[in-house]
Amino acid sequence: MRVSLKWLREYVDITVPPQELAERLTLAGLAVEGVERPGEGIEKVYTGRILSIEPHPNADKLSICRVTLGSGEDFQIVTGAANVRAGHVVPVALEGARLAGGLVIRKARLRGVESRGMLCSGQELGLDTSVMPPDQAHGIMLLDPDLPLGMDIKEAIGLDDVILDLDLTPNRGDCMSMLGVAREVAVLLGQKLNLPETPVAGAGPGIEGLVRIDIEDPDLCGRYVARLFRNVKIGPSPSWMRERLRAAGIRPISNIVDITNYVMLEMGQPLHAFDYDTLKDGHIIVRRARRGEVLVSLDGNERKLAEDMLVIADPGGPVAVAGVMGGLATEVTENTATVLLESAHFNPVSIRRTSRALGLRSESSSRFEKGVDITGCRRAADRAARLLLDMAAGEAAPGAVDNYPGHASPRTVILRPERVEHVLGVAVPRGEVTGILAGLEFQVADSGGDLLVTVPGHRVDVSLEEDLIEEVARIYGYNRIPYTLPYGASTRGVRTSRQSLEVEVKDCLVALGLHEVVTYSFTSPSFTDRTLLPQDSPLRSLIRLQNPLSEEQSVMRTMILPGLLEVLSRNASRRVTDLAIFELGRVFLPSRTGPLPVEKPVLAAAAMGMSPAGWNRPGQPYDFYYLKGVLETLFDRVSLAEYTLERETQNSLFHPGKAARVTAGDWEIGVVGEIHPDILENYDLPHSAVAMEIDFRVLADLAGRPRKYRPLPRFPGVERDLALVVRKDVPARDIIGVIRKFGGRHLREVRLFDVYRGKQVKEGCQSMAFSLSFRADDRTLTDQEVSEQLAAVARALAGEFGAELRS
Amino acid sequence: MEQKLLRIQARALEEMAGAKSLEELNEIRVRYLGKKGELTGVLRGMGALSPEERPRIGQIANQVRDKIEEKLNDSTARLKDRIKREKLAAESLDITLPGTVFNLGRLHPLTVVTRRIEDIFLGLGFSIAEGPEVELDYYNFEALNLPKDHPARDMQDTFFITQEVLLRTHTSPVQVRTMERTAPALPVKIIAPGKVYRRDDDATHSPMFHQVEGLAVDRRITMADLRGVLQVFAEQMFGPETRTRFRPSYFPFTEPSAEVDISCVMCGGRGCRTCSHTGWLEILGCGMVHPRVLEMSGYNSGEVTGFAFGMGVERITMLKYGIDDLRLLFENDMRFLQQF
């Protein structure tokens, strides 16, 4: 809502500077988004009359004007515009003048002819062509010929104004009008509100018998007021009205249309003007549309009407979509002589549905859907008639047809003064409470106890005690409410163990060098094919959005990994090829038991390339063992000890030889491995990558085994190395198992510290070096004891795997 | 004899002065003081002296030996010290070479900020609640006093899955779920961080973003309490000098409703580009829980009151780090993520 302060002053005295008014309104809940000064920057542009105009001798498209500013001196100005004639009053910018864009006018010679300045178009004065009358949108702006010459153009066309741009909340439909805003300003500044004139002197026969209104669907139309204007002379509206419409952002069209828009802006009541002679029998029927009905709307488009839409019809069919848009056949044209003016009240929900269904949002529909004042329909119709008479644009038939099935007594709400304090935490004096409400046109009956408050018709948003408390609070001033802290039993603020685990897991992964990422929960359904998921995979059961922004964001993810692969790929395309990332988020799987999907928290990580190298230390490759190490460290960190890794050959994302399933008993914890080469290709990854996905719920269930202190050893241990040559296909886990089994009760730890496959080792074999630590709790072990145990281990390894001891 | 001793002393001292290494000093020690050394040799010849001469020459000999010894020890210590210093000098590092690279990852800035918000409210006695991201229309709208066809539904363009199931457009449904679960017990004091979704994608909107919801319900909760709690939050989040300002606003699920501005973190309130020269930055919406919402969630609105607030994590993150492009938060470009 754009509010011209010049216009607003007609209803209320503004006793503070514009900037302060903006601030006060903002702090009262009418957010002022901007304060515009339309004439700002324009200097020394005046009204001038064109005395003569003749062609330029050297240029076809230029003409030479002689212009007077009324001072006696004539100025020669060359113009390229084709729409000016002798006698026109136009904006004249002489040398030294400044235009809206900052352009400074200088004397010039155009094709050999001196020009002392220029004639201005609306745009050059900062006007938007969309709000200029069609005949003035191009070329030089033609002014009211009655304007005095030499007048500052800002004053002449109303640019000496300040426009407040209000960003209204949807509950404040009442402030989509000048009077609504003026009412707020009056309360805030303690000024009186001046209402516009509405008494009408009717002429000619009364409206009775000429207009008939039938409301067939009173649930959707609570009131319909009609007035009849006769002997209408269609023409432009006066410049003051055009300026106000323009300031509000509405294009002036013709006097009748302008009056309807003006009253809508002034009072908030949308009006519609029909050409009475095009209506069959002067008979208006307000009803739901019938199946198959169509209407050619004002914009020339054929609209298919649905049966739940409310239309204005005559006996021949629909003539308008109620409250949304008029019909072409009954619109006011330059030939219109008699006008039927509609001032009605329509059901907000119905208007909203209809305007959405038709994709039509108008100034009118946006007011109706927020709820207009049903008690104000007649007043608005009268105001329009009054303007018609004041402008001498026609005559008003005496009286109006007022069909008012929605008539109801006004709402009353009880306000307990102590409740105001109870909710706000501050005691607003009783007198201030009643004063504020009265200023907003609530009627307050104060008999010493509770207040009985009657809600004015324009406040359709107020129906509860809390609504009144808000009215009191916002005018009293939110910022006068003190700062306190909640009184009462203190509560403990702690993270649940699951929430703490999330913190711990993220911190651990960060400490291990992984970066956290956040990817979208929705994705393209193509991820199921890009990851080569089997056709029967449950991960192919996707939850689809009905109205996605694009196919790329049309389904909820069932895995996080594809998103991480995309991150790897996107970074690679930006030449960042070394990275390790993780995300802890939810995946969405269809539920068999309820309407909502299962939201499963998943921890996923992916990496490619190398960890950063320094000059004194090489980088570590992000390979299978890196990510397995991350997993092991993480599980250790969160105290998850009992788990196993099994070879995973069936997961389409992973290399069949380089992946492992992580389980604990019957629990599936997740999977870790190198990405399958086919998937690398599908995601445009330049080289190999590794990834894991872990079911975070399972992790949370298994983690957190309490840690217990063990006494420190009192006797020193003995370390021995054991180097073996063994066939490559013997898993390390099996070898370690045998070492543990035969290592005796003093064997505390087995650590593999070297694996070598190369020329020195015989074909098909590898050398593995283990470090074994032995320790007893009650004495120092002897060398001999340890050597014997080691020999036993070596024998067992030789027997079990044919391993040869290396020395 | 005496002359001989003094000559030995002089020669020894001279040789010591010329010695360049510990080895040379050692040789001097052997040559003069050793079992076969010159001084020893002279002393051995003392037997030939008269008994009157012996004690005097003996004393001189002792003095000479002490002198040589003292000087030898001196020179050795000095030489050792010099060698040590030379060695240390030769060992100096280029301390401008970079240190060993440790590879530390980073939390996503949204996580950093969310945790900070959580910690502040945990400290104020709030606990953390969670709720589904795919939500029923009932919890996202109806139970928040937003019936179907309510014009305020336009404020939040919604992704639908079915007519009744949608992606939550705010974290407010967690309010309702928490109250339903808790009612009629008191007090309720929770915050609910999480992802939310709106059908909007441009330079200043992301279709997925993050909010933190807050809710307190008790017998005597007032709007002054809401102001107090949010002032504490603002000071802890943005610095002790931060001021807050409440502006009346509209949310169907609160009455009265407010939007909260903080004094601009960039200019301190003097006015700059970030705050569009107003000195204020809007950071959250809040209000007193609407009586209808309390009733629908199982509380008697005559007996209890509550406040609720909701803030955008992206907005706060961008302010905190001076990030000027929202999309960076979801692009996951390493060069961006490494900065936090």
Ligand SMILES: [Zn+2]
């Ligand atoms: Zn600022």
